[in-house]
Amino acid sequence: MKDFITGEIGGYIWQYIKMLKGFLMGLLTKVFSVNRNVCLSFSKSAEYYDCNARVQKQCVNLLIDAAKPYLCFSGIWLDAGCGTGLLSGAVLSQFKGLTVFGADISLPSLDISSKKTNQPVLLSDIDFPPVMERSLDGVMSSSALHWSSDPIKALDELKSLVKIGGYIVFSTFTANTLKALRGLQEKAGINVPASYLTANEYLEAVTASGMKILTSKQVMLYDDFPDAISALESFSAIGANPRRMMEITETRRFISDYEEAARNGEIVRNEYEVLVVVAKSIE
Secondary structure (H helix, E strand, O other), X not given: OHHHHHHHHHHHHHHHHHHHXXXXXXXHHOOOOOXXXXXXXXXXXXXXXXXXXXXXXXXXXXXXXXXXXXXXXXXXXXXXXXXXXXXXXXXXXXXXXXXXXXXXXXXXXXXXXXXXXXXXXXXXXXXXXXXXOOOEEEEEEEOXXXXXXXXHHHHHHHHHOEEEEEEEEEEEEOOOXXXXXXXXXXXXXXXXXXXXXXXXXXXXXXXXXXXXXXXXXXXXXXXXXXXXXXXXXXXXXXOOOOOOOOXXXXXXXXXXXXXXXXXXXXXXXXXXEEEEEXXXXXX
16 A cells, blocks of 8 residues: 555656646746746737738648558547647547547747637647546647747656657757847847757757657758748747847848848748657657
8 A cells, every 4th residue: 555655646647747847837938937938928929820821831731741641540648838729620520529638838829729729738848748647649830939938848747747658749840940030149148048959959858758750851941032021021920029129220230231131032031940740758
């Protein structure tokens, strides 16, 4: 009996503590978290996100197409960093009888996701998902991991939620994403709280966490605009623009520098390097 209390019951108690921590971190993110600016920015743009998230929609399609040969979405899944429900909505339209919990730090985005998918949602930082370990058939995530304060830790946390034999499928932006813009931002002292890791860093972390990679691929996606102002405004339209304020002359110089750095013939191009991974939990 003693072993049962300290072992099994102790394990349940620890699980509930972790879940409570996840819920609390979701709430505290809005005030104290290093992701607070991300939360506020995406919340402000939630109602405009779907009609402007062109690259993010391509990421969703790439992820579903990559996963289809290896698995049939079924059972209970978590959409980590679900935003307005682009991924879970697309999956639910193709796979019936599926339950998908959407988790995100933005309440306005969660409201849109819930109405779109008619599925439950959780206010949660992706780093602290309030879900029991080994309780899910799978975790999906698209265009979200790079917004984590520590994508590798977040990935490990998400893996812990999946049953043995379950799946993790994700897409994320990697190291060569928006290189021209990020170089100018660094020069101007603009801090964007996103972590663009290399594909190898993600793949090594997936393998180290006890997952078998079924497929992975890396592609470049492009979002083209007539000028630098339109290209930069596109980030505001989807909430991906945490930044410091600049003086007018500094702003003009920044726009001019980006126009020069990102121009490709007749257009200004935002470039995204995307990693797509489908993995199965084997331990």
